[in-house]
Amino acid sequence: MLSEFSNEPLTDFTKPENKAAMEAALATVRAEFGREYPVVIGGERITGLATYESINPSHKSQLLGRFNKATKQHVEHALDAAWKAFESWKRQPVDVRAGLLVKTADLMRQRKHEFSATMVYEVGKTWPEADADTAEAIDFLEFYAREAYRWGGEQPITKIATEDNALVYVPLGVGGVIPPWNFPLAIMAGMTSAGVVTGNCIVMKPSSDAPWIAYRFFALLEEAGMPPGVVNFLSGSGAEVGDPLVMSPRLRFISFTGSKEVGLHINEEAAKTQPGQLWIKRVVAEMGGKDAIIVDRDYKNLDEAAAAVVASAFGFQGQKCSACSRLIVDDAIYDKFVPMVVEKTKAIRIGPPEEGSSQFGPVVNASALKKIKEYIDKGKGEGKLLAGGEVRDAEGFYVEPTVIADVAPDATISQEEIFGPVLAVTRAKDFDDALRIANNTQFGLTGAVFTDDESKLDRAREEFFVGNLYLNRKCTGALVGVHPFGGFNMSGTDSKAGGRDYLGLFLQAKAISRKKAVAPQPAGVGE
Numbered sequence: 112m113l114s115e116f117s118n119e120p121l122t123d124f125t126k127p128e129n130k131a132a133m134e135a136a137l138a139t140v141r142a143e144f145g146r147e148y149p150v151v152i153g154g155e156r157i158t159g160l161a162t163y164e165s166i167n168p169s170h171k172s173q174l175l176g177r178f179n180k181a182t183k184q185h186v187e188h189a190l191d192a193a194w195k196a197f198e199s200w201k202r203q204p205v206d207v208r209a210g211l212l213v214k215t216a217d218l219m220r221q222r223k224h225e226f227s228a229t230m231v232y233e234v235g236k237t238w239p240e241a242d243a244d245t246a247e248a249i250d251f252l253e254f255y256a257r258e259a260y261r262w263g264g265e266q267p268i269t270k271i272a273t274e275d276n277a278l279v280y281v282p283l284g285v286g287g288v289i290p291p292w293n294f295p296l297a298i299m300a301g302m303t304s305a306g307v308v309t310g311n312c313i314v315m316k317p318s319s320d321a322p323w324i325a326y327r328f329f330a331l332l333e334e335a336g337m338p339p340g341v342v343n344f345l346s347g348s349g350a351e352v353g354d355p356l357v358m359s360p361r362l363r364f365i366s367f368t369g370s371k372e373v374g375l376h377i378n379e380e381a382a383k384t385q386p387g388q389l390w391i392k393r394v395v396a397e398m399g400g401k402d403a404i405i406v407d408r409d410y411k412n413l414d415e416a417a418a419a420v421v422a423s424a425f426g427f428q429g430q431k432c433s434a435c436s437r438l439i440v441d442d443a444i445y446d447k448f449v450p451m452v453v454e455k456t457k458a459i460r461i462g463p464p465e466e467g468s469s470q471f472g473p474v475v476n477a478s479a480l481k482k483i484k485e486y487i488d489k490g491k492g493e494g495k496l497l498a499g500g501e502v503r504d505a506e507g508f509y510v511e512p513t514v515i516a517d518v519a520p521d522a523t524i525s526q527e528e529i530f531g532p533v534l535a536v537t538r539a540k541d542f543d544d545a546l547r548i549a550n551n552t553q554f555g556l557t558g559a560v561f562t563d564d565e566s567k568l569d570r571a572r573e574e575f576f577v578g579n580l581y582l583n584r585k586c587t588g589a590l591v592g593v594h595p596f597g598g599f600n601m602s603g604t605d606s607k608a609g610g611r612d613y614l615g616l617f618l619q620a621k622a623i624s625r626k627k628a629v630a631p632q633p634a635g636v637g638e
């Protein structure tokens with residue numbers, strides 16, 4: 112029996128022993144720079160294909176690894192291997208499948224800082240951000256292992272006298288897992304492990320910006336005893352691997368997290384029935400956000416609110432689906448509060464994240480930098496630049512934390528997901544106006560309200576239309592089990608990752624009904 116779930120503690124890097132452990136892990140991982148990694152299908156390692164490079168966004172000339180590029184043909188082979196493995200994996204008892212996750216979590220815990228160090232180098236996470244990503248991955252493994260017992264156990268059903276009835280949950284089959292690069296360990300591991308623990312087999316296509324951390328996780332699953340073919344590792348591009356995978360009639364489900372554009376494309380392609388297809392593909396798509404924090408005139412601790420806004424807007428360089436990209440401030444405190452946010456923004460220490468003192472690293476790649484800069488330039492015409500605004504791209508892909516004030520609610524930078532360190536600030540006439548502005552995008556992922564007025568908090572509970580609403584706290588940092596995560600509207604299918612509904616998305620229910628034998632009537636009765 113597993114103990115009750117609790118979240119993995121975060122590391123306190125002010126303690127010298129933790130700092131030393133992280134520095135040692137960074138050195139270990141640095142010694143692995145430049146290796147080549149295979150595509151893995153049915154346990155077989157495939158190399159000799161065209162390759163692509165994973166590079167360090169803080170030092171763009173630094174090669175981290177070369178990854179073999181899978182093609183359409185490998186997608187077919189991976190589907191063969193996964194369906195073959197499914198025949199035995201689906202029959203494994205929950206103990207075996209949940210045991211794989213718990214063992215993987217155990218191993219990851221032992222090498223926690225190596226996983227974090229890999230993300231420091233590969234996507235530019237600062238130490239605390241990388242540590243939180245690794246802790247979340249461990250949480251997903253531990254949480255879904257426990258959830259598998261609940262879904263695999265006896266289900267409540269109404270009893271009748273004439274039949275024995277049961278409802279059991281069975282796996283769907285073979286699914287595709289398509290993760291983003293921004294939580295390249297936690298989200299990738301969460302989607303993969305949820306698929307596997309429910310008895311499905313997986314073809315996993317990591318993000319091209321973060322294949323190294325995905326490979327490290329895949330190898331850990333193997334080390335923990337995962338049979339060949341249960342997860343297949345197909346590094347490669349969205350077009351060459353993702354599209355054929357999504358379109359295959361042999362794929363039963365897709366678990367996607369990423370942008371709205373790619374999510375909608377996948378949803379559309381998956382909806383087209385292909386010749387020979389036996390099912391309607393199930394698509395779980397968690398997509399972008401344009402998340403707002405409202406700061407109301409009735410909130411006393413403005414300094415705390417300003418710190419929460421800055422943490423939400425600029426943690427991991429604003430590259431979180433949950434990041435605060437819109438700050439909506441009540442007119443009565445606007446002129447006092449906005450300078451507090453600007454001051455804290457200007458105090459952020461920018462630097463290469465392998466240095467533990469850095470609070471803010473690069474954005475993920477050159478095209479992200481270019482896109483964010485275009486939004487900043489547009490934003491300068493839509494409001495008043497109060498902080499940041501420049502890029503520093505000599506060594507890495509750095510964009511300064513940027514605050515643009517006096518932005519209209521319908522401006523481009525108020526409406527489109529920028530996915531970088533850009534905060535648009537809007538003045539609201541009052542709380543009604545603030546709620547209206549908060550709800551006026553096509554997204555609905557996270558949101559936060561700061562007020563000491565209970566009736567306004569109640570109104571936010573009722574009217575702020577987001578999947579994850581936070582009251583008097585920041586709008587990032589959802590914890591597995593504590594804050595099941597997923598958004599409304601164009602933010603996705605509201606799958607609530609890390610919640611009790613999640614494993615149901617990888618299962619289908621079968622009702623089994625057996626008529627009870629009728630007891631023979633004693634002779635002579637009724638005559």
Ligand code: NAD
Nearest residue numbers: 290291292317318349353354369370373397398399400432
């Ligand atoms: P993306 O949409 O560019 O890519 C996501 C994944 O899809 C990658 O693995 C990519 O290779 C793959 N892909 C691209 N084209 C494809 C195609 N044609 N067919 C199949 N797969 C394809 O997103 P990203 O830049 O990796 O991640 C950032 C986005 O993810 C942001 O919009 C962010 O808000 C969102 N996100 C959402 C959540 C959430 O829970 N809602 C969490 C994290 C990130």
